[in-house]
Amino acid sequence: MRPIDALVSSLPDGRVVTDPDVIDSYARDRTFVAPGKPLAAVLAGSRDDVVATLRWASEHRVPVVPRGAGTGLAGGATAGDGAVILSLARMDQIRELAPADEIAVAEPGVITADLDRAARQHGLMYAPDPSSYEISTIGGNLATNAGGLRCVKYGVTRDSALGLEVVLADGRILNTGRRTMKGVTGYDLTGLFVGSEGTLGVITAATVRLRPVPAAPATFAAEFGSLRDAGAAVSAIMAAGCQPSLMELLDRATLEAIDDWRNIGLEAGTMAMLIGQSDASDGQAAAARMERLCLDNGATFVAVSSSPQETEELIGLRRMAYQAKERLGACLVEDVCVPRSVLPDMIGAIEAAAARHGVRICTVAHAGDGNLHPVFVFEHGTSEPPPEVWAAADEVFTRALELGGTLTGEHGVGVLKRRWLALETGPVAREVQHGIKAVFDPLNILNPGKAI
Amino acid sequence: MRPIDALVSSLPDGRVVTDPDVIDSYARDRTFVAPGKPLAAVLAGSRDDVVATLRWASEHRVPVVPRGAGTGLAGGATAGDGAVILSLARMDQIRELAPADEIAVAEPGVITADLDRAARQHGLMYAPDPSSYEISTIGGNLATNAGGLRCVKYGVTRDSALGLEVVLADGRILNTGRRTMKGVTGYDLTGLFVGSEGTLGVITAATVRLRPVPAAPATFAAEFGSLRDAGAAVSAIMAAGCQPSLMELLDRATLEAIDDWRNIGLEAGTMAMLIGQSDASDGQAAAARMERLCLDNGATFVAVSSSPQETEELIGLRRMAYQAKERLGACLVEDVCVPRSVLPDMIGAIEAAAARHGVRICTVAHAGDGNLHPVFVFEHGTSEPPPEVWAAADEVFTRALELGGTLTGEHGVGVLKRRWLALETGPVAREVQHGIKAVFDPLNILNPGKAI
Structure with missing residues (x-):
């Protein structure tokens, strides 16, 4: 059996796309960066699909490129030769909305503005609003730690992320963070995943903070x-x-x-x-x-x-x-x-x-x-x-x-900013970041060559 | 030469305390947790002192317990048998205060309320205010991700930390983060260090966010x-x-x-x-x-x-x-x-x-x-x-x-909450956290047995 057949048989029908033209449409983000020839695209419908895909990818050492809506501006979701694209767009349920606690639990494929609108039914809002928020997904926002217009007052995506459900490269489930406003039990794994551009694991749900809707501006x-x-x-x-x-x-x-x-x-x-x-x-x-x-x-x-x-x-x-x-x-x-x-x-x-x-x-x-x-x-x-x-x-x-600035405020490094990365990140920080990457993804199958 | 003599000779005069009674006063925090018999206390006066101490500790495999003012409430700064206590209290300079950018660069020994007062000279404030803020230090606040009274509006210490200078266990210098309000270059190492209770490295300076002083309450x-x-x-x-x-x-x-x-x-x-x-x-x-x-x-x-x-x-x-x-x-x-x-x-x-x-x-x-x-x-x-x-x-x-809560909102795990840690942190998260610890501190000399 070819490896790709093993993938197809490990997933429900219709999840794996192998038509090259369709794959190509999933292999790009909003930039001009040209993709390679990926092997397939998995249209995940559940956490189980993500687990099965990553287990298969680990077994066969196949690079996996997770993606949301492909609205990225740094080439972070561009897929190369032989990779499998893992689209989270169909995992679009808001699992929970708890107004009294001002939190929601959303799957990665939820459109950012939809989460905001759902919160507003309860007098709350989801604050992060990247310019693309009508078409971008929560998962993509988390992967890049997206900012937006309102973040000057309400902070970036990381400031609204309380906890995550993540599938690791080997298919294990990791739960990070909490449902509470504050918490310091253990290292801040939630913050580490936010902005990691799909290189450490695949987020399958996020507990996010909502806020009361402010006055009309x-x-x-x-x-x-x-x-x-x-x-x-x-x-x-x-x-x-x-x-x-x-x-x-x-x-x-x-x-x-x-x-x-x-x-x-x-x-x-x-x-x-x-x-x-x-x-x-x-x-x-x-x-x-x-x-x-x-x-x-x-x-x-x-x-x-x-x-x-x-x-x-x-x-x-x-x-x-x-x-x-x-x-x-x-x-x-x-x-x-x-x-x-x-x-x-x-x-x-x-x-x-x-x-x-x-x-x-x-x-x-x-x-x-x-x-x-x-x-x-x-x-x-x-x-x-x-x-x-x-x-x-x-x-x-x-x-x-x-001038004391940084290469990227909110879009991420992707592939487009790698050429300048060494100017900002010193050798010790680089080594440490690759060390962390190896803890989560020892086979380097998750979005290799991106972010760090 | 005994190892301790090598430490003394690698530091300026007067930095190393070996009198057992004096050591004992540095071996405790605000809890009842009884310390062991530490080897010595280093009263670091500079980043170089920290580097020398950690190089020596790595060479001799001696546990190092970093401490600020000892106001902790979880036993995180309690020092055990044979450890060297590394006090950062004398590193108490505000290296920079840039009102137009609303940031300050503070050494770990700066008293929290002193930083706030210095900012107020310029119409700004440092928001985090743990109850102990008149006696606690910025370094200790960072180590525990301290909260306080104002954090209901202004967030916890992590929300004010933009960048760090850290000495790693082997004596190398790591710079994390940035001087800007936003930034997504690489993994969030700043957030990872905040709340890590001295187990990943020793913070020798922090770039923190200030905010305009609000109206009289x-x-x-x-x-x-x-x-x-x-x-x-x-x-x-x-x-x-x-x-x-x-x-x-x-x-x-x-x-x-x-x-x-x-x-x-x-x-x-x-x-x-x-x-x-x-x-x-x-x-x-x-x-x-x-x-x-x-x-x-x-x-x-x-x-x-x-x-x-x-x-x-x-x-x-x-x-x-x-x-x-x-x-x-x-x-x-x-x-x-x-x-x-x-x-x-x-x-x-x-x-x-x-x-x-x-x-x-x-x-x-x-x-x-x-x-x-x-x-x-x-x-x-x-x-x-x-x-x-x-x-x-x-x-x-x-x-x-x-009830969906957490063991610790702002004090940290230290040693006192270790007995309940497994109830909150699952086996995958524990394994990942220990993996991260090993990246930064492969010899496990930094505050061993604390936090995770």
Whole structure:
């Protein structure tokens, strides 16, 4: 019997896909990274399916690439030659929702926004909201420790993860963490799995923290004649303790991309826009304070609104940014994060790199966190960015690290950031991380070559 | 040359203490756990001292017990026969305080409240505030992932730890994490070290997150005729999204202990007191909402105040609880944490265990987190609690786990909770944790026998 036949016979009917065209559609994420020729895709419907797949993979030493919805931006779910893809998308049940304890237990295939909506039926919310949250899954969010717009106030995915059910590489079940708000029994295995990009085990359920739905937000949008002024306004707002629930910065290039598409009436002198929200119970007052701080820091125009429709439009503008860029060309989406005080310097470095290498870079930032997404645009249809894009990206990463920053704030390393990994992670940390990897996955079958 | 002479000669003068009486004072924490006969205590003054000590210990296979201020409540810093105690108390410099980035870099010996005070010079605060924060150190807080009163709003120590400098068992330096608010490069080693009770490495500096100082708090105190009513009020307050910055529950036995000492005029029918705060910008309104919810849930008396002096008195009452109990006898301080909805059930189970075994148990709770500290009081001068205390504790832990809780919310496992560890941590998790331990400390010299 061929190994693949043993896999098919160990799983319920219809779980294993071997049609190369279908496999190919499961072998990619949202990046341009080209996959290899995987052996098969398993569409897991239960924890038992995951166990059977991993036992088989261990026995036959076959690499396994776990995936959620494939919305990743770092090539973390790209599958190579001979690998088996393990899709968790069909494991999409919310196993439990306990409003009084403000927790939910969700399977990895639950769409992030669906979990949020289910919580809202009970006056609660699931806070993490990566830009892709209408199509991304909880499992993928956990694998990358996804951030989002609200994380400036509510933290990243790790801050909402209390406990996990994980299938290890050899098929054993590991339960980590707890159902309680606090707990320090043993090492923090939950935190270790979150952000490990499928290299340590396959998450089959997560106990996550929910929070009471805050007040309807008050929103402001401010225009600035310089990026530096916008950066200064961000610093002032954060330092004043305004606790924005969202604080997004869009640069001129991004605004132009949106304007080209949707004609938003962009003014000639507008070099940056800041969109912020407060969902505090006195949010209107907080938004007014933030408006004042924008004006004090050189904003040329500020509008404050608490109308749901206007708020939706402003946030829609921000959520439109990535699609607007995809109209311009293929995109290398980067994700540097710097200490907040050097945000203007980092933006300056991005502009300089764009000019020096003749590359179009459009930047949006989760500015309250110092997390920037410079998007390097290049010609559609090319499978690999041209050398000038890599050169500009190299400059951006190098500068981010010089400024005390990190390569990736919320997207993960995947395969795209491996080339810069050694600049941030020293040899001792690398050795330790590979040691940890070997504890969980001694045969190195789980998403090999990713993350570390 | 004896091994100890090699240690002395590898360190600056005066770093190594060998007087048995002095060693003994460094061999204990705040519990009754009796130490053994350690070989020596090293009073480290620098990272180099830590490196030299660990290199020596690796060479000679000597167990090393790191310690901060010895305020631990689980025996985690208790030193056994032949061990070397490594005190980090003298490494007490705040290396950096960067207000614009809202971070500080602190050595492990910095007193927690001192870091908070230093931050407040710049309009910032260091949020974690274990009850011992005037005498505990940052290093000890990191080792146990300490919680505190404010963590109901601001999270535990792990939520404020961004990056660490660690000396590994073999003397190598490991840098983890980052200076930025977000970051997902590689596995979360920072989170792994926080709460690992000195078993994976010795932290010699921590980059921590600061936060803007919130508004002056509005405080309420509510008295209840039953613990169940108080528990219901807590649930209602949390569910209403009041976001208290503190939410402490004191049971009748605790109130009596305080009343015996300081005569607070305790009413006959008062079975529980709830003390809560809001530090929101509209805190007075939030406190009034919490007052209303207490009355709706059967409070017999509620007082709200925003006067700093009255606030100080109310919080002082809570901070007095532990000392009041120490007047009554020796204390076994426990630390179970349960899902918030079963807080009244857990309190009921504690009362039942006290009655069944004839043990005095006084309970305070960080009620907003479901984290209870039942304090088992027994005769002063006994080095070990009597069997009925262990029996009652056994019942309390078993019930906490049955209710979906955990053995320890914020104190750590140390040695005192090892006897119950297997009830919470399954065999796979145990094996994985020991595997991780072996990656960092293959010779098992770092605080052996603790935590896992």
